[in-house]
Amino acid sequence: MSLDTVKQAEQTPETGQPWKELGLKEDEYQRIREILGRRPTGAELAMYSVMWSEHCSYKSSKVHLKQFGEKAPRTDALLVGIGENAGVVDVGQGYAVTFKIESHNHPSYIEPYQGAATGVGGIVRDILAMGARPVAVMDPLRFGAAGHPDTKRVLPGVVAGIGGYGNCLGLPNIGGEVVFDPCYQGNPLVNALCVGVMKHEDIHLAKASGSGNRVILYGARTGGDGIGGVSVLASETFDATGPSRRPAVQVGDPFQEKLLIECTLELFREKLVTGIQDLGGAGLSCATSELASAGSGGMRIELDRVPLRDATLSPEEILMSESQERMCAIVEPDKVDRFLEICEKWDVIATDIGEVTDGVRLEITWHGEQIVDVPPRSVAHEGPTYHRPFARPDWQDTLQADDAGALPRPVSADELREQVLALVGSPNQASKEWITDQYDRFVQGNTVLAQPEDSGLIRIDEETGLGVAVATDGNGRYAKLDPYAGAQLALAEAYRNVAATGARPLAVSDCLNFGSPEDPAVMWQFAEATRGLADGCLALGTPVTGGNVSLYNQTGETAIHPTPVVAVLGVIDDVARRTPMAFKDPGQLVYLLGDTREEFGGSAWSQVVHDHLGGLPPAVDLEREKLLAEILISASRDGMIDAAHDLSDGGLVQAVTESCLRGGLGARLVVPDGLDAFTFLFSESAGRAVVAVPRSEEMRFTDMCGARGLPATRIGVIDGDAIEVQGEFSLPLAELRAAHEATIPALLA
Amino acid sequence: MTARIGVVTFPGTLDDRDTQRAVRLAGAEPVALWHRDKDLRQVDAVVLPGGFSYGDYLRAGAISRFSPMMETIIEQAKGGMPVLGICNGFQVLTEAHLLPGAMLRNTGLHFVCRDQRLRVETSGTAWTGDFTAGQEISIPLKNIDGRYTADPRTLDELEAEGRVVFRYAAGPVADGYGNPNGSLRDIAGISNAAGNVVGLMPHPEHAVESLIGTGRRDGLAFFTSVLKGLVSV
Numbered sequence: 001m002s003l004d005t006v007k008q009a010e011q012t013p014e015t016g017q018p019w020k021e022l023g024l025k026e027d028e029y030q031r032i033r034e035i036l037g038r039r040p041t042g043a044e045l046a047m048y049s050v051m052w053s054e055h056c057s058y059k060s061s062k063v064h065l066k067q068f069g070e071k072a073p074r075t076d077a078l079l080v081g082i083g084e085n086a087g088v089v090d091v092g093q094g095y096a097v098t099f100k101i102e103s104h105n106h107p108s109y110i111e112p113y114q115g116a117a118t119g120v121g122g123i124v125r126d127i128l129a130m131g132a133r134p135v136a137v138m139d140p141l142r143f144g145a146a147g148h149p150d151t152k153r154v155l156p157g158v159v160a161g162i163g164g165y166g167n168c169l170g171l172p173n174i175g176g177e178v179v180f181d182p183c184y185q186g187n188p189l190v191n192a193l194c195v196g197v198m199k200h201e202d203i204h205l206a207k208a209s210g211s212g213n214r215v216i217l218y219g220a221r222t223g224g225d226g227i228g229g230v231s232v233l234a235s236e237t238f239d240a241t242g243p244s245r246r247p248a249v250q251v252g253d254p255f256q257e258k259l260l261i262e263c264t265l266e267l268f269r270e271k272l273v274t275g276i277q278d279l280g281g282a283g284l285s286c287a288t289s290e291l292a293s294a295g296s297g298g299m300r301i302e303l304d305r306v307p308l309r310d311a312t313l314s315p316e317e318i319l320m321s322e323s324q325e326r327m328c329a330i331v332e333p334d335k336v337d338r339f340l341e342i343c344e345k346w347d348v349i350a351t352d353i354g355e356v357t358d359g360v361r362l363e364i365t366w367h368g369e370q371i372v373d374v375p376p377r378s379v380a381h382e383g384p385t386y387h388r389p390f391a392r393p394d395w396q397d398t399l400q401a402d403d404a405g406a407l408p409r410p411v412s413a414d415e416l417r418e419q420v421l422a423l424v425g426s427p428n429q430a431s432k433e434w435i436t437d438q439y440d441r442f443v444q445g446n447t448v449l450a451q452p453e454d455s456g457l458i459r460i461d462e463e464t465g466l467g468v469a470v471a472t473d474g475n476g477r478y479a480k481l482d483p484y485a486g487a488q489l490a491l492a493e494a495y496r497n498v499a500a501t502g503a504r505p506l507a508v509s510d511c512l513n514f515g516s517p518e519d520p521a522v523m524w525q526f527a528e529a530t531r532g533l534a535d536g537c538l539a540l541g542t543p544v545t546g547g548n549v550s551l552y553n554q555t556g557e558t559a560i561h562p563t564p565v566v567a568v569l570g571v572i573d574d575v576a577r578r579t580p581m582a583f584k585d586p587g588q589l590v591y592l593l594g595d596t597r598e599e600f601g602g603s604a605w606s607q608v609v610h611d612h613l614g615g616l617p618p619a620v621d622l623e624r625e626k627l628l629a630e631i632l633i634s635a636s637r638d639g640m641i642d643a644a645h646d647l648s649d650g651g652l653v654q655a656v657t658e659s660c661l662r663g664g665l666g667a668r669l670v671v672p673d674g675l676d677a678f679t680f681l682f683s684e685s686a687g688r689a690v691v692a693v694p695r696s697e698e699m700r701f702t703d704m705c706g707a708r709g710l711p712a713t714r715i716g717v718i719d720g721d722a723i724e725v726q727g728e729f730s731l732p733l734a735e736l737r738a739a740h741e742a743t744i745p746a747l748l749a
Numbered sequence: 750m751t752a753r754i755g756v757v758t759f760p761g762t763l764d765d766r767d768t769q770r771a772v773r774l775a776g777a778e779p780v781a782l783w784h785r786d787k788d789l790r791q792v793d794a795v796v797l798p799g800g801f802s803y804g805d806y807l808r809a810g811a812i813s814r815f816s817p818m819m820e821t822i823i824e825q826a827k828g829g830m831p832v833l834g835i836c837n838g839f840q841v842l843t844e845a846h847l848l849p850g851a852m853l854r855n856t857g858l859h860f861v862c863r864d865q866r867l868r869v870e871t872s873g874t875a876w877t878g879d880f881t882a883g884q885e886i887s888i889p890l891k892n893i894d895g896r897y898t899a900d901p902r903t904l905d906e907l908e909a910e911g912r913v914v915f916r917y918a919a920g921p922v923a924d925g926y927g928n929p930n931g932s933l934r935d936i937a938g939i940s941n942a943a944g945n946v947v948g949l950m951p952h953p954e955h956a957v958e959s960l961i962g963t964g965r966r967d968g969l970a971f972f973t974s975v976l977k978g979l980v981s982v
Contacts, residue, residue: 163860167891168801170763255761255804345785347760438860442889442955442962445767459961462770576960741923 003315004042006370013039022049028384035378043303043364043371046316047379050282051289054551057383060517061549064527067534068544077506078543085126085206085278086196087545089507091571095460096200097468098130101140101193101511101567103550107250108190112157117165118226118252119192121324124169125257125278128264129327131204132196135444136458137166139176139192140472140511140565144185146427146747151180154188155435156748162192163438168254169261172447173439174456176472177565180427183476186555191511191565195470197460202268206277208295208330211358213274215288215301216336218343218350219260219326223309226250226283226322256325256348263346264327272339275330285319285379287328289362292376295330298359299376304367305353315366330356390523400481402614404600409678416677417729419609423682424657425739426608427747429650431661434744448575452658454497454646459575467575471497471568474513475649476561477602478617483525484532487564488620491536492686493648494568499629500644500689502579502636503570508537510547510566515559517551525562526551533564539622542568579636581645582663583656583692583718588642590667590716592652593628593705594688598679604650605682624687624710631710632689640701643692652715653681653723655690657736660723666733668724669716677728680715692718752979754972755782755792757822757838759813763800764835764954771954772796775972784816793979794831794875795822797838799891799952809852809894810840819845831875831975832946836892839938839948848939848948849907850899855892856931864963865890865951866918866925867937871911874944875978879970885918886967887925888956895950897932897939907939914938915949 009015019029022045032040032048040048054060069082079096080088086100104119120137127134139162144151166173171194208215267273275295277287284306292299303315313321331339336352343350357363362379364372410416423429432452441450448467449457455471473493479486491508498505510533515522537544547567553560572578583590600606601615635641643663645655660667671677693701705712724730754772756779758765769779780792784802789795803812813819819841826832826847834842842848855861866887869880880886899907907913915938920926928935930950938949953968955961 160859167860167893168761168763168804170800253804255801255806258761258763258801437862440860440862440891442862442891442952443763443767445764445770445955445958445961447962448960737923 003366003369003371006041006373009041010038015039017045019045023053024049028052036374041371043315043319044374046320047285047289047372050285050320051379052383056282056286058549059384060386060388060551061526062385063387064530067530071534071538072543073538073541075541075543078545079200080203082544082546085129087507087509088130088203089545089569091466091468093461093464093466094199095466096198096203097195097569098127098132099193099195099470099509099567099569100126100546101191101472101509101565102548103511103513104190104192105188105513105550105553108158109154109186109188112154113161114251116158116161116190118250118324119190120162120165121252121257122280123192123194124171125280125327127194127196128261129204129206129276129278130196131202131268132198133265134171134194134196134261135446136174136195136456137171137193138174138456138470138472140474141177142179142181142184142189142563144188145182146180148185150185152748158190159435159438165252165254167440169258170443172441172443172450174441174447174450174458176451178432178435181476181561183561187553187560189513189553189563193472193567195458195468204268204273204276206290206294207275208291208299208356210274210332211356212333213356214331214333214336214352215299215354215356216329216331216339216350217306217326217353218329218348220253220256220323221307221309221349222318222321223323224313224317224321227317227320250322250324252324259346259348260325260327263343263348266342267339270338272331272335273329274332277328279326279328281322283319283321289376289379291328291330292362293380295356297376298357299354299362300357301354301364303364305351307349307351315371388517388523389520390527391520392524393521399614400616404603404606404612404615405598407606407610407612413728417731420653420681420731421739423604423608423650424654424736425743427743429604429654430743431741432744433741434748448578449501449580453581454500455503457501457503457575457578465574465576467572469498469501469503469570469572472565473497474563474565476563477613479529479564480561480613481602481615481617483528483562485617485620486562487529487532488536489617489686490564490566491533492620492622492625493646494566495540495542495625495629496646496689498568498570499632500579500646502577502633503572504633505542505568505570505629507569508542508544508566510544510564512549513553513560513563513565514551515554519559522559529562529564536622540626577636579641579644581643581659583643583659583665583667584663585642585692586665586719588692588694588718589698589714590718591691591693592688592713592715593631593691593710594624595685595711596675596679596683596688597685599683599685603682603684618684618686621687627708627710628687628689631705631708634704635701640697641691641693645690647688647690649684651682651684652690656723657740659690660733661737661740665718666720666722667716667718668720668726670726672713672715677725752777752976753780753792755780755789755795757782757784757795757797757818759784759802759816761800761802761804762798764798764952768796768798768954771957771968771972774957775969775976777972777976782818784813784818787817787821789821789825794975797834797841798954799836799838802837802841809837810844813841814845823847826946829943829945831978833876833971834948835952835954836950839950842946842948847946848941849903850897852894853896853898854894855896860893861929862891863929864925865929866920867915867951868918870913870916873911874914874940874947876947876971876974877914878974878977887963887965888951888953888968889962890929890951892950895930897936899933904934910942912940912942914940914947
């Protein structure tokens with residue numbers, strides 16, 4: 001095929017173009033023609049097709065995402081907000097922390113190992129591009145039914161990919177989630193989070209400015225992998241009969257990424273970088289157009305200079321390739337030599353591919369011939385916006401009317417005991433050690449807490465003990481019953497988890513996993529969830545700093561549960577004051593904080609015992625969440641509690657079991673007045689936690705709770721080697737441990 | 750004078766900064782060494798830290814051993830300089846033939862990360878003087894190619910000469926005991942005949958602070974041991 005130049009495009013307006021195959025709609029193609037005043041060249045069409053994809057342009061979601069800005073709480077903590085590679089938060093002592101969560105769902109279904117591996121790689125480069133050293137990763141994962149044969153294909157591949165890539169980068173994996181539900185069959189959710197640390201003055205932005213500055217592409221050579229990953233893969237619903245999508249999945253090389261990290265940090269240290277962007281989705285198309293668009297606008301690129309893995313790649317393919325481990329930097333001309341020297345030191349290939357101009361167009365040439373001449377904003381920031389129709393589905397009322405409170409409850413102590421064992425051994429409530437033991441949680445030597453603790457906690461300053469905590473949570477079952485409340489419950493749980501370890505919640509990143517936006521019911525779920533999350537963030541004072549939307553998670557007509565996954569970042573002034581979850585001191589008192597109501601809609605109990613999903617999720621009370629968090633943080637700081645564990649799915653019995661098993665000690669519990677044993681053990685009322693209080697601190701602690709108006713109920717004492725619920729049953733720890741720890745290896749090993 | 754302990758960084762090394770911290774906490778001065786250099790910068794001892802040097806491509810440690818820095822280290826090690834290889838560093842030492850045997854993929858075929866119980870078999874090396882023989886310690890283990898192997902004659906020799914330095918301690922797996930990867934004769938670490946070169950798969954540098962990681966500090970004695978030896982020389 002001959003080269004399609006700008007000149008040629010002007011002369012041949014009628015030439016047919018493959019816009020449809022590239023995932024564009026007809027009106028979008030017409031708009032490109034209007035913007036350019038001619039038909040696009042093949043290279044321009046390639047750029048627009050990837051940049052205007054759902055994945056890159058947020059065209060269906062952005063009218064809703066606006067709320068995160070409009071309803072953002074006032075805070076001094078936010079240094080960089082939505083729109084950059086990742087948000088940046090001030091954590092004090094001159095430190096800034098950046099964090100973000102992203103999805104790599106579709107690739108991970110097609111090619112679990114590489115899909116998950118490059119998901120880690122991509123989010124790490126986002127964090128690196130802000131100027132930060134990446135210090136930890138987390139992976140919230142969702143799979144189909146635990147016993148399904150395809151889960152046995154997807155899960156081990158995903159876990160090995162996360163481990164194989166993340167372990168090789170030297171980033172501790174400090175938490176996340178593993179959830180099974182048949183709704184994710186065929187649409188697993190592989191979300192990845194990274195946290196990075198820098199000093200305030202080290203913040204870098206993705207912006208090309210300064211006419212005459214050089215554009216340097218460095219890292220791996222560009223190959224034919226991942227072409228159209230964002231458009232044909234992440235932005236369409238899978239069709240079982242369609243062609244294999246595997247060439248659209250990227251292939252990762254963690255060794256190259258590790259070199260890229262160290263090399264980039266050295267470039268930052270020597271202040272050689274004016275602007276920087278990583279190459280992820282949409283590859284060079286994205287990096288060049290975003291850098292130019294965010295800067296003064298003008299950029300000239302000589303595409304034939306890009307180092308290739310495969311010399312036969314066409315310019316269109318080079319622009320669309322999503323080959324991993326690449327970065328693009330804007331460098332002042334007199335700093336280029338030193339820049340290249342440092343890249344050589346780290347064996348990283350670096351190539352000067354163009355310059356920033358004083359114009360307003362992004363111009364790309366191929367062996368001297370112009371193949372792209374576009375206004376960069378029209379590619380990067382002014383893509384289409386859809387106001388997709390949304391409507392509350394007619395089945396929502398039926399679903400909510402199917403009250404889980406009406407399900408048969410255990411009628412005897414023996415049955416109650418059996419249901420406790422079934423719950424703690426169910427795939428969702430069972431220990432995930434088999435999975436997390438395949439991740440390195442120790443590397444870098446700053447891990448204070450890691451899974452299964454409520455949040456991952458990393459020390460960031462050895463002298464002062466300053467640390468950050470991160471937790472990710474989501475509950476698709478709650479969100480299915482009520483997407484508005486479900487999103488707030490995910491936020492509340494992550495917020496509570498951060499506070500339970502003693503850290504003060506500061507900011508939020510979200511990964512919004514939904515079905516097809518072309519279905520009005522799904523769009524309604526999305527609208528409700530974003531509204532709920534924005535309202536919730538405003539109420540809690542924690543702004544959304546960035547995140548990611550993943551749509552089209554559905555097979556045929558069947559969408560996944562709406563699954564907003566929320567990450568909350570918190571700060572702790574001294575990690576020595578952190579609160580772990582383990583009950584490890586006999587004689588300490590167990591207190592239940594918060595109110596327990598008969599709330600079983602979407603609960604683990606209703607799923608495990610009755611395979612039921614219906615009714616309403618637990619009520620949300622964000623003022624109560626704030627109060628609970630304040631108490632947990634104060635108690636940690638003042639040494640009033642030695643352990644804390646948040647109550648969420650599985651309720652009190654799940655939390656107490658985890659704390660007991662972690663500490664190797666049992667507990668004797670008494671059902672409080674006004675509650676029946678069943679509700680006490682299995683209710684999933686929000687805004688609750690259990691804490692271990694040393695007897696010497698009991699008065700001080702209960703006085704504090706009383707003064708601030710938080711219900712604190714003494715429910716027992718840490719003791720022995722069984723969990724005993726007085727008058728009901730006693731379960732030896734050994735039996736609980738066997739049930740809790742055997743499930744996942746039996747399913748997967 | 751403070752002892753200087755070198756920590757080598759290869760491309761893909763991960764635990765270099767952690768090892769430098771451990772050296773500092775033990776009271777010595779950590780010195781960063783770069784794989785392309787030949788100059789040891791007057792260090793008194795060297796640690797080859799863990800990671801995935803050269804991405805473990807070809808074979809773990811197989812490429813690093815040919816680096817200019819390793820040429821110098823091999824020479825100095827033969828002259829008696831204390832050298833400790835941790836995880837990937839142990840793999841480099843076997844590839845460099847400073848220690849016998851090799852590491853294969855774990856029998857479970859997975860990466861294993863856990864708090865591992867070890868038995869110290871001898872205090873007669875440069876890196877274990879602060880332990881007592883038979884003492885049990887817990888330090889993190891994290892690798893996928895950690896299964897120590899050697900021919901039976903080599904294994905017999907190692908045992909006969911007291912060069913098996915660490916073994917995975919027998920006990921309940923849930924509590925961190927047991928052989929996690931199928932290593933022959935439960936070997937976790939060995940030394941050369943002179944006792945100055947020691948390699949092991951688990952990570953002492955991750956067990957040096959009471960708040961961090963497992964919260965145990967059993968790893969610190971590796972570094973204090975070598976310091977005492979250097980002072981007494």
